[in-house]
Amino acid sequence: MREQFRQEMHDLTKTLTLEAQAAAKAMKRAAAALKNANLAVAEQVIDSDSRIDLLERHIDDMGISMLARQAPVASDLRTVVSALRLSSILERMGDLARHVAYVARGRYPQTPVEGDVFAILSRMADQAEIVGKKVAELIETHDLRLADAIIDDDDVLDDLHREIFSIVLDPGHDLSRQEIVDAVLLSRYLERYGDHAVSVANRMRFLVTGLEPN
């Protein structure tokens, strides 16, 4: 029984890592699709999203089954409950990457915007890609220095998000309505991706230390 439980905990953690890696890869590809107006890569993001959803479902099934059969306590209980929460945050991160890919696909063969707005959105996409990678590493390694780094990275995303708004609202920048709409939505998706990464960081701190996220 005990050995089976250990194996199930291992499988749960492994599957969560796979989901995190998939959500990171989705943003890596979405960033590339956005920056290079790459239709094939945008399609890959969109097609791969169902795999992230499946991993989430799988984690939920495993977690609930373990709660029902094994009644874990203390840090094991935290691991299972955390997995149930993290799986849905990661699924949402995958969705946001998909939303970015939709916009990239919709404007192909152009990029959605150009000039300054494109430069900032590209930086946001790069930053989101970095954050996604750190989230996957944090979930795999439990190294809380990554949690701190994710929170700093999110601050950068928030700053860039504000920059997008000040440019978009400045009539000195020549922008079509479609460009304004795309810029606002892309910026929002990327900023939200960072917010979810911060939620992961806080949940992982709770998992590792047992202290409530603030």
Add this chain to the structure above:
Amino acid sequence: MREQFRQEMHDLTKTLTLEAQAAAKAMKRAAAALKNANLAVAEQVIDSDSRIDLLERHIDDMGISMLARQAPVASDLRTVVSALRLSSILERMGDLARHVAYVARGRYPQTPVEGDVFAILSRMADQAEIVGKKVAELIETHDLRLADAIIDDDDVLDDLHREIFSIVLDPGHDLSRQEIVDAVLLSRYLERYGDHAVSVANRMRFLVTGLEPN
């Protein structure tokens, strides 16, 4: 022990209902703040959000404590796990109402937009208010007819969301950049509120029937 467990289950469900009612009230007020450019009501939404966050935290603490001490199974386990998930969805719904209130407050004493866009956003806000109310009733009563109604209501929100985009992108409508940005974000917040309501509906169906949400 058994009686204490029943009491704790009752408290958990009661607190979840309170959170749902708070998230519904937040959107009711946010809709009023938006439609009537009412600063005081916008401030109420913003100030009340911390109460929703507190209720979420309280539900999480209760749920995890019950899992640790009582090791519930079958429908009791579903209730506890569902509460943990629903609490975070409801918290997010409260956040979205707060985002709507921020925009209303930022444009006071004007409304953020006028004309056709205002008319559609007002309908979306009314619809979101209705959805929020049904979510609270569904959580309180477990009446799955409300789950079906929420899914239909969300379709209406999605249609109105698309209408906003077609108007905003139409150069025939005279709109400032600020109006375009506000319309896109408000429409997105309200549409997302509906999406979360659908998640609640699916989770409640799982809770009541034991069948996985699709």
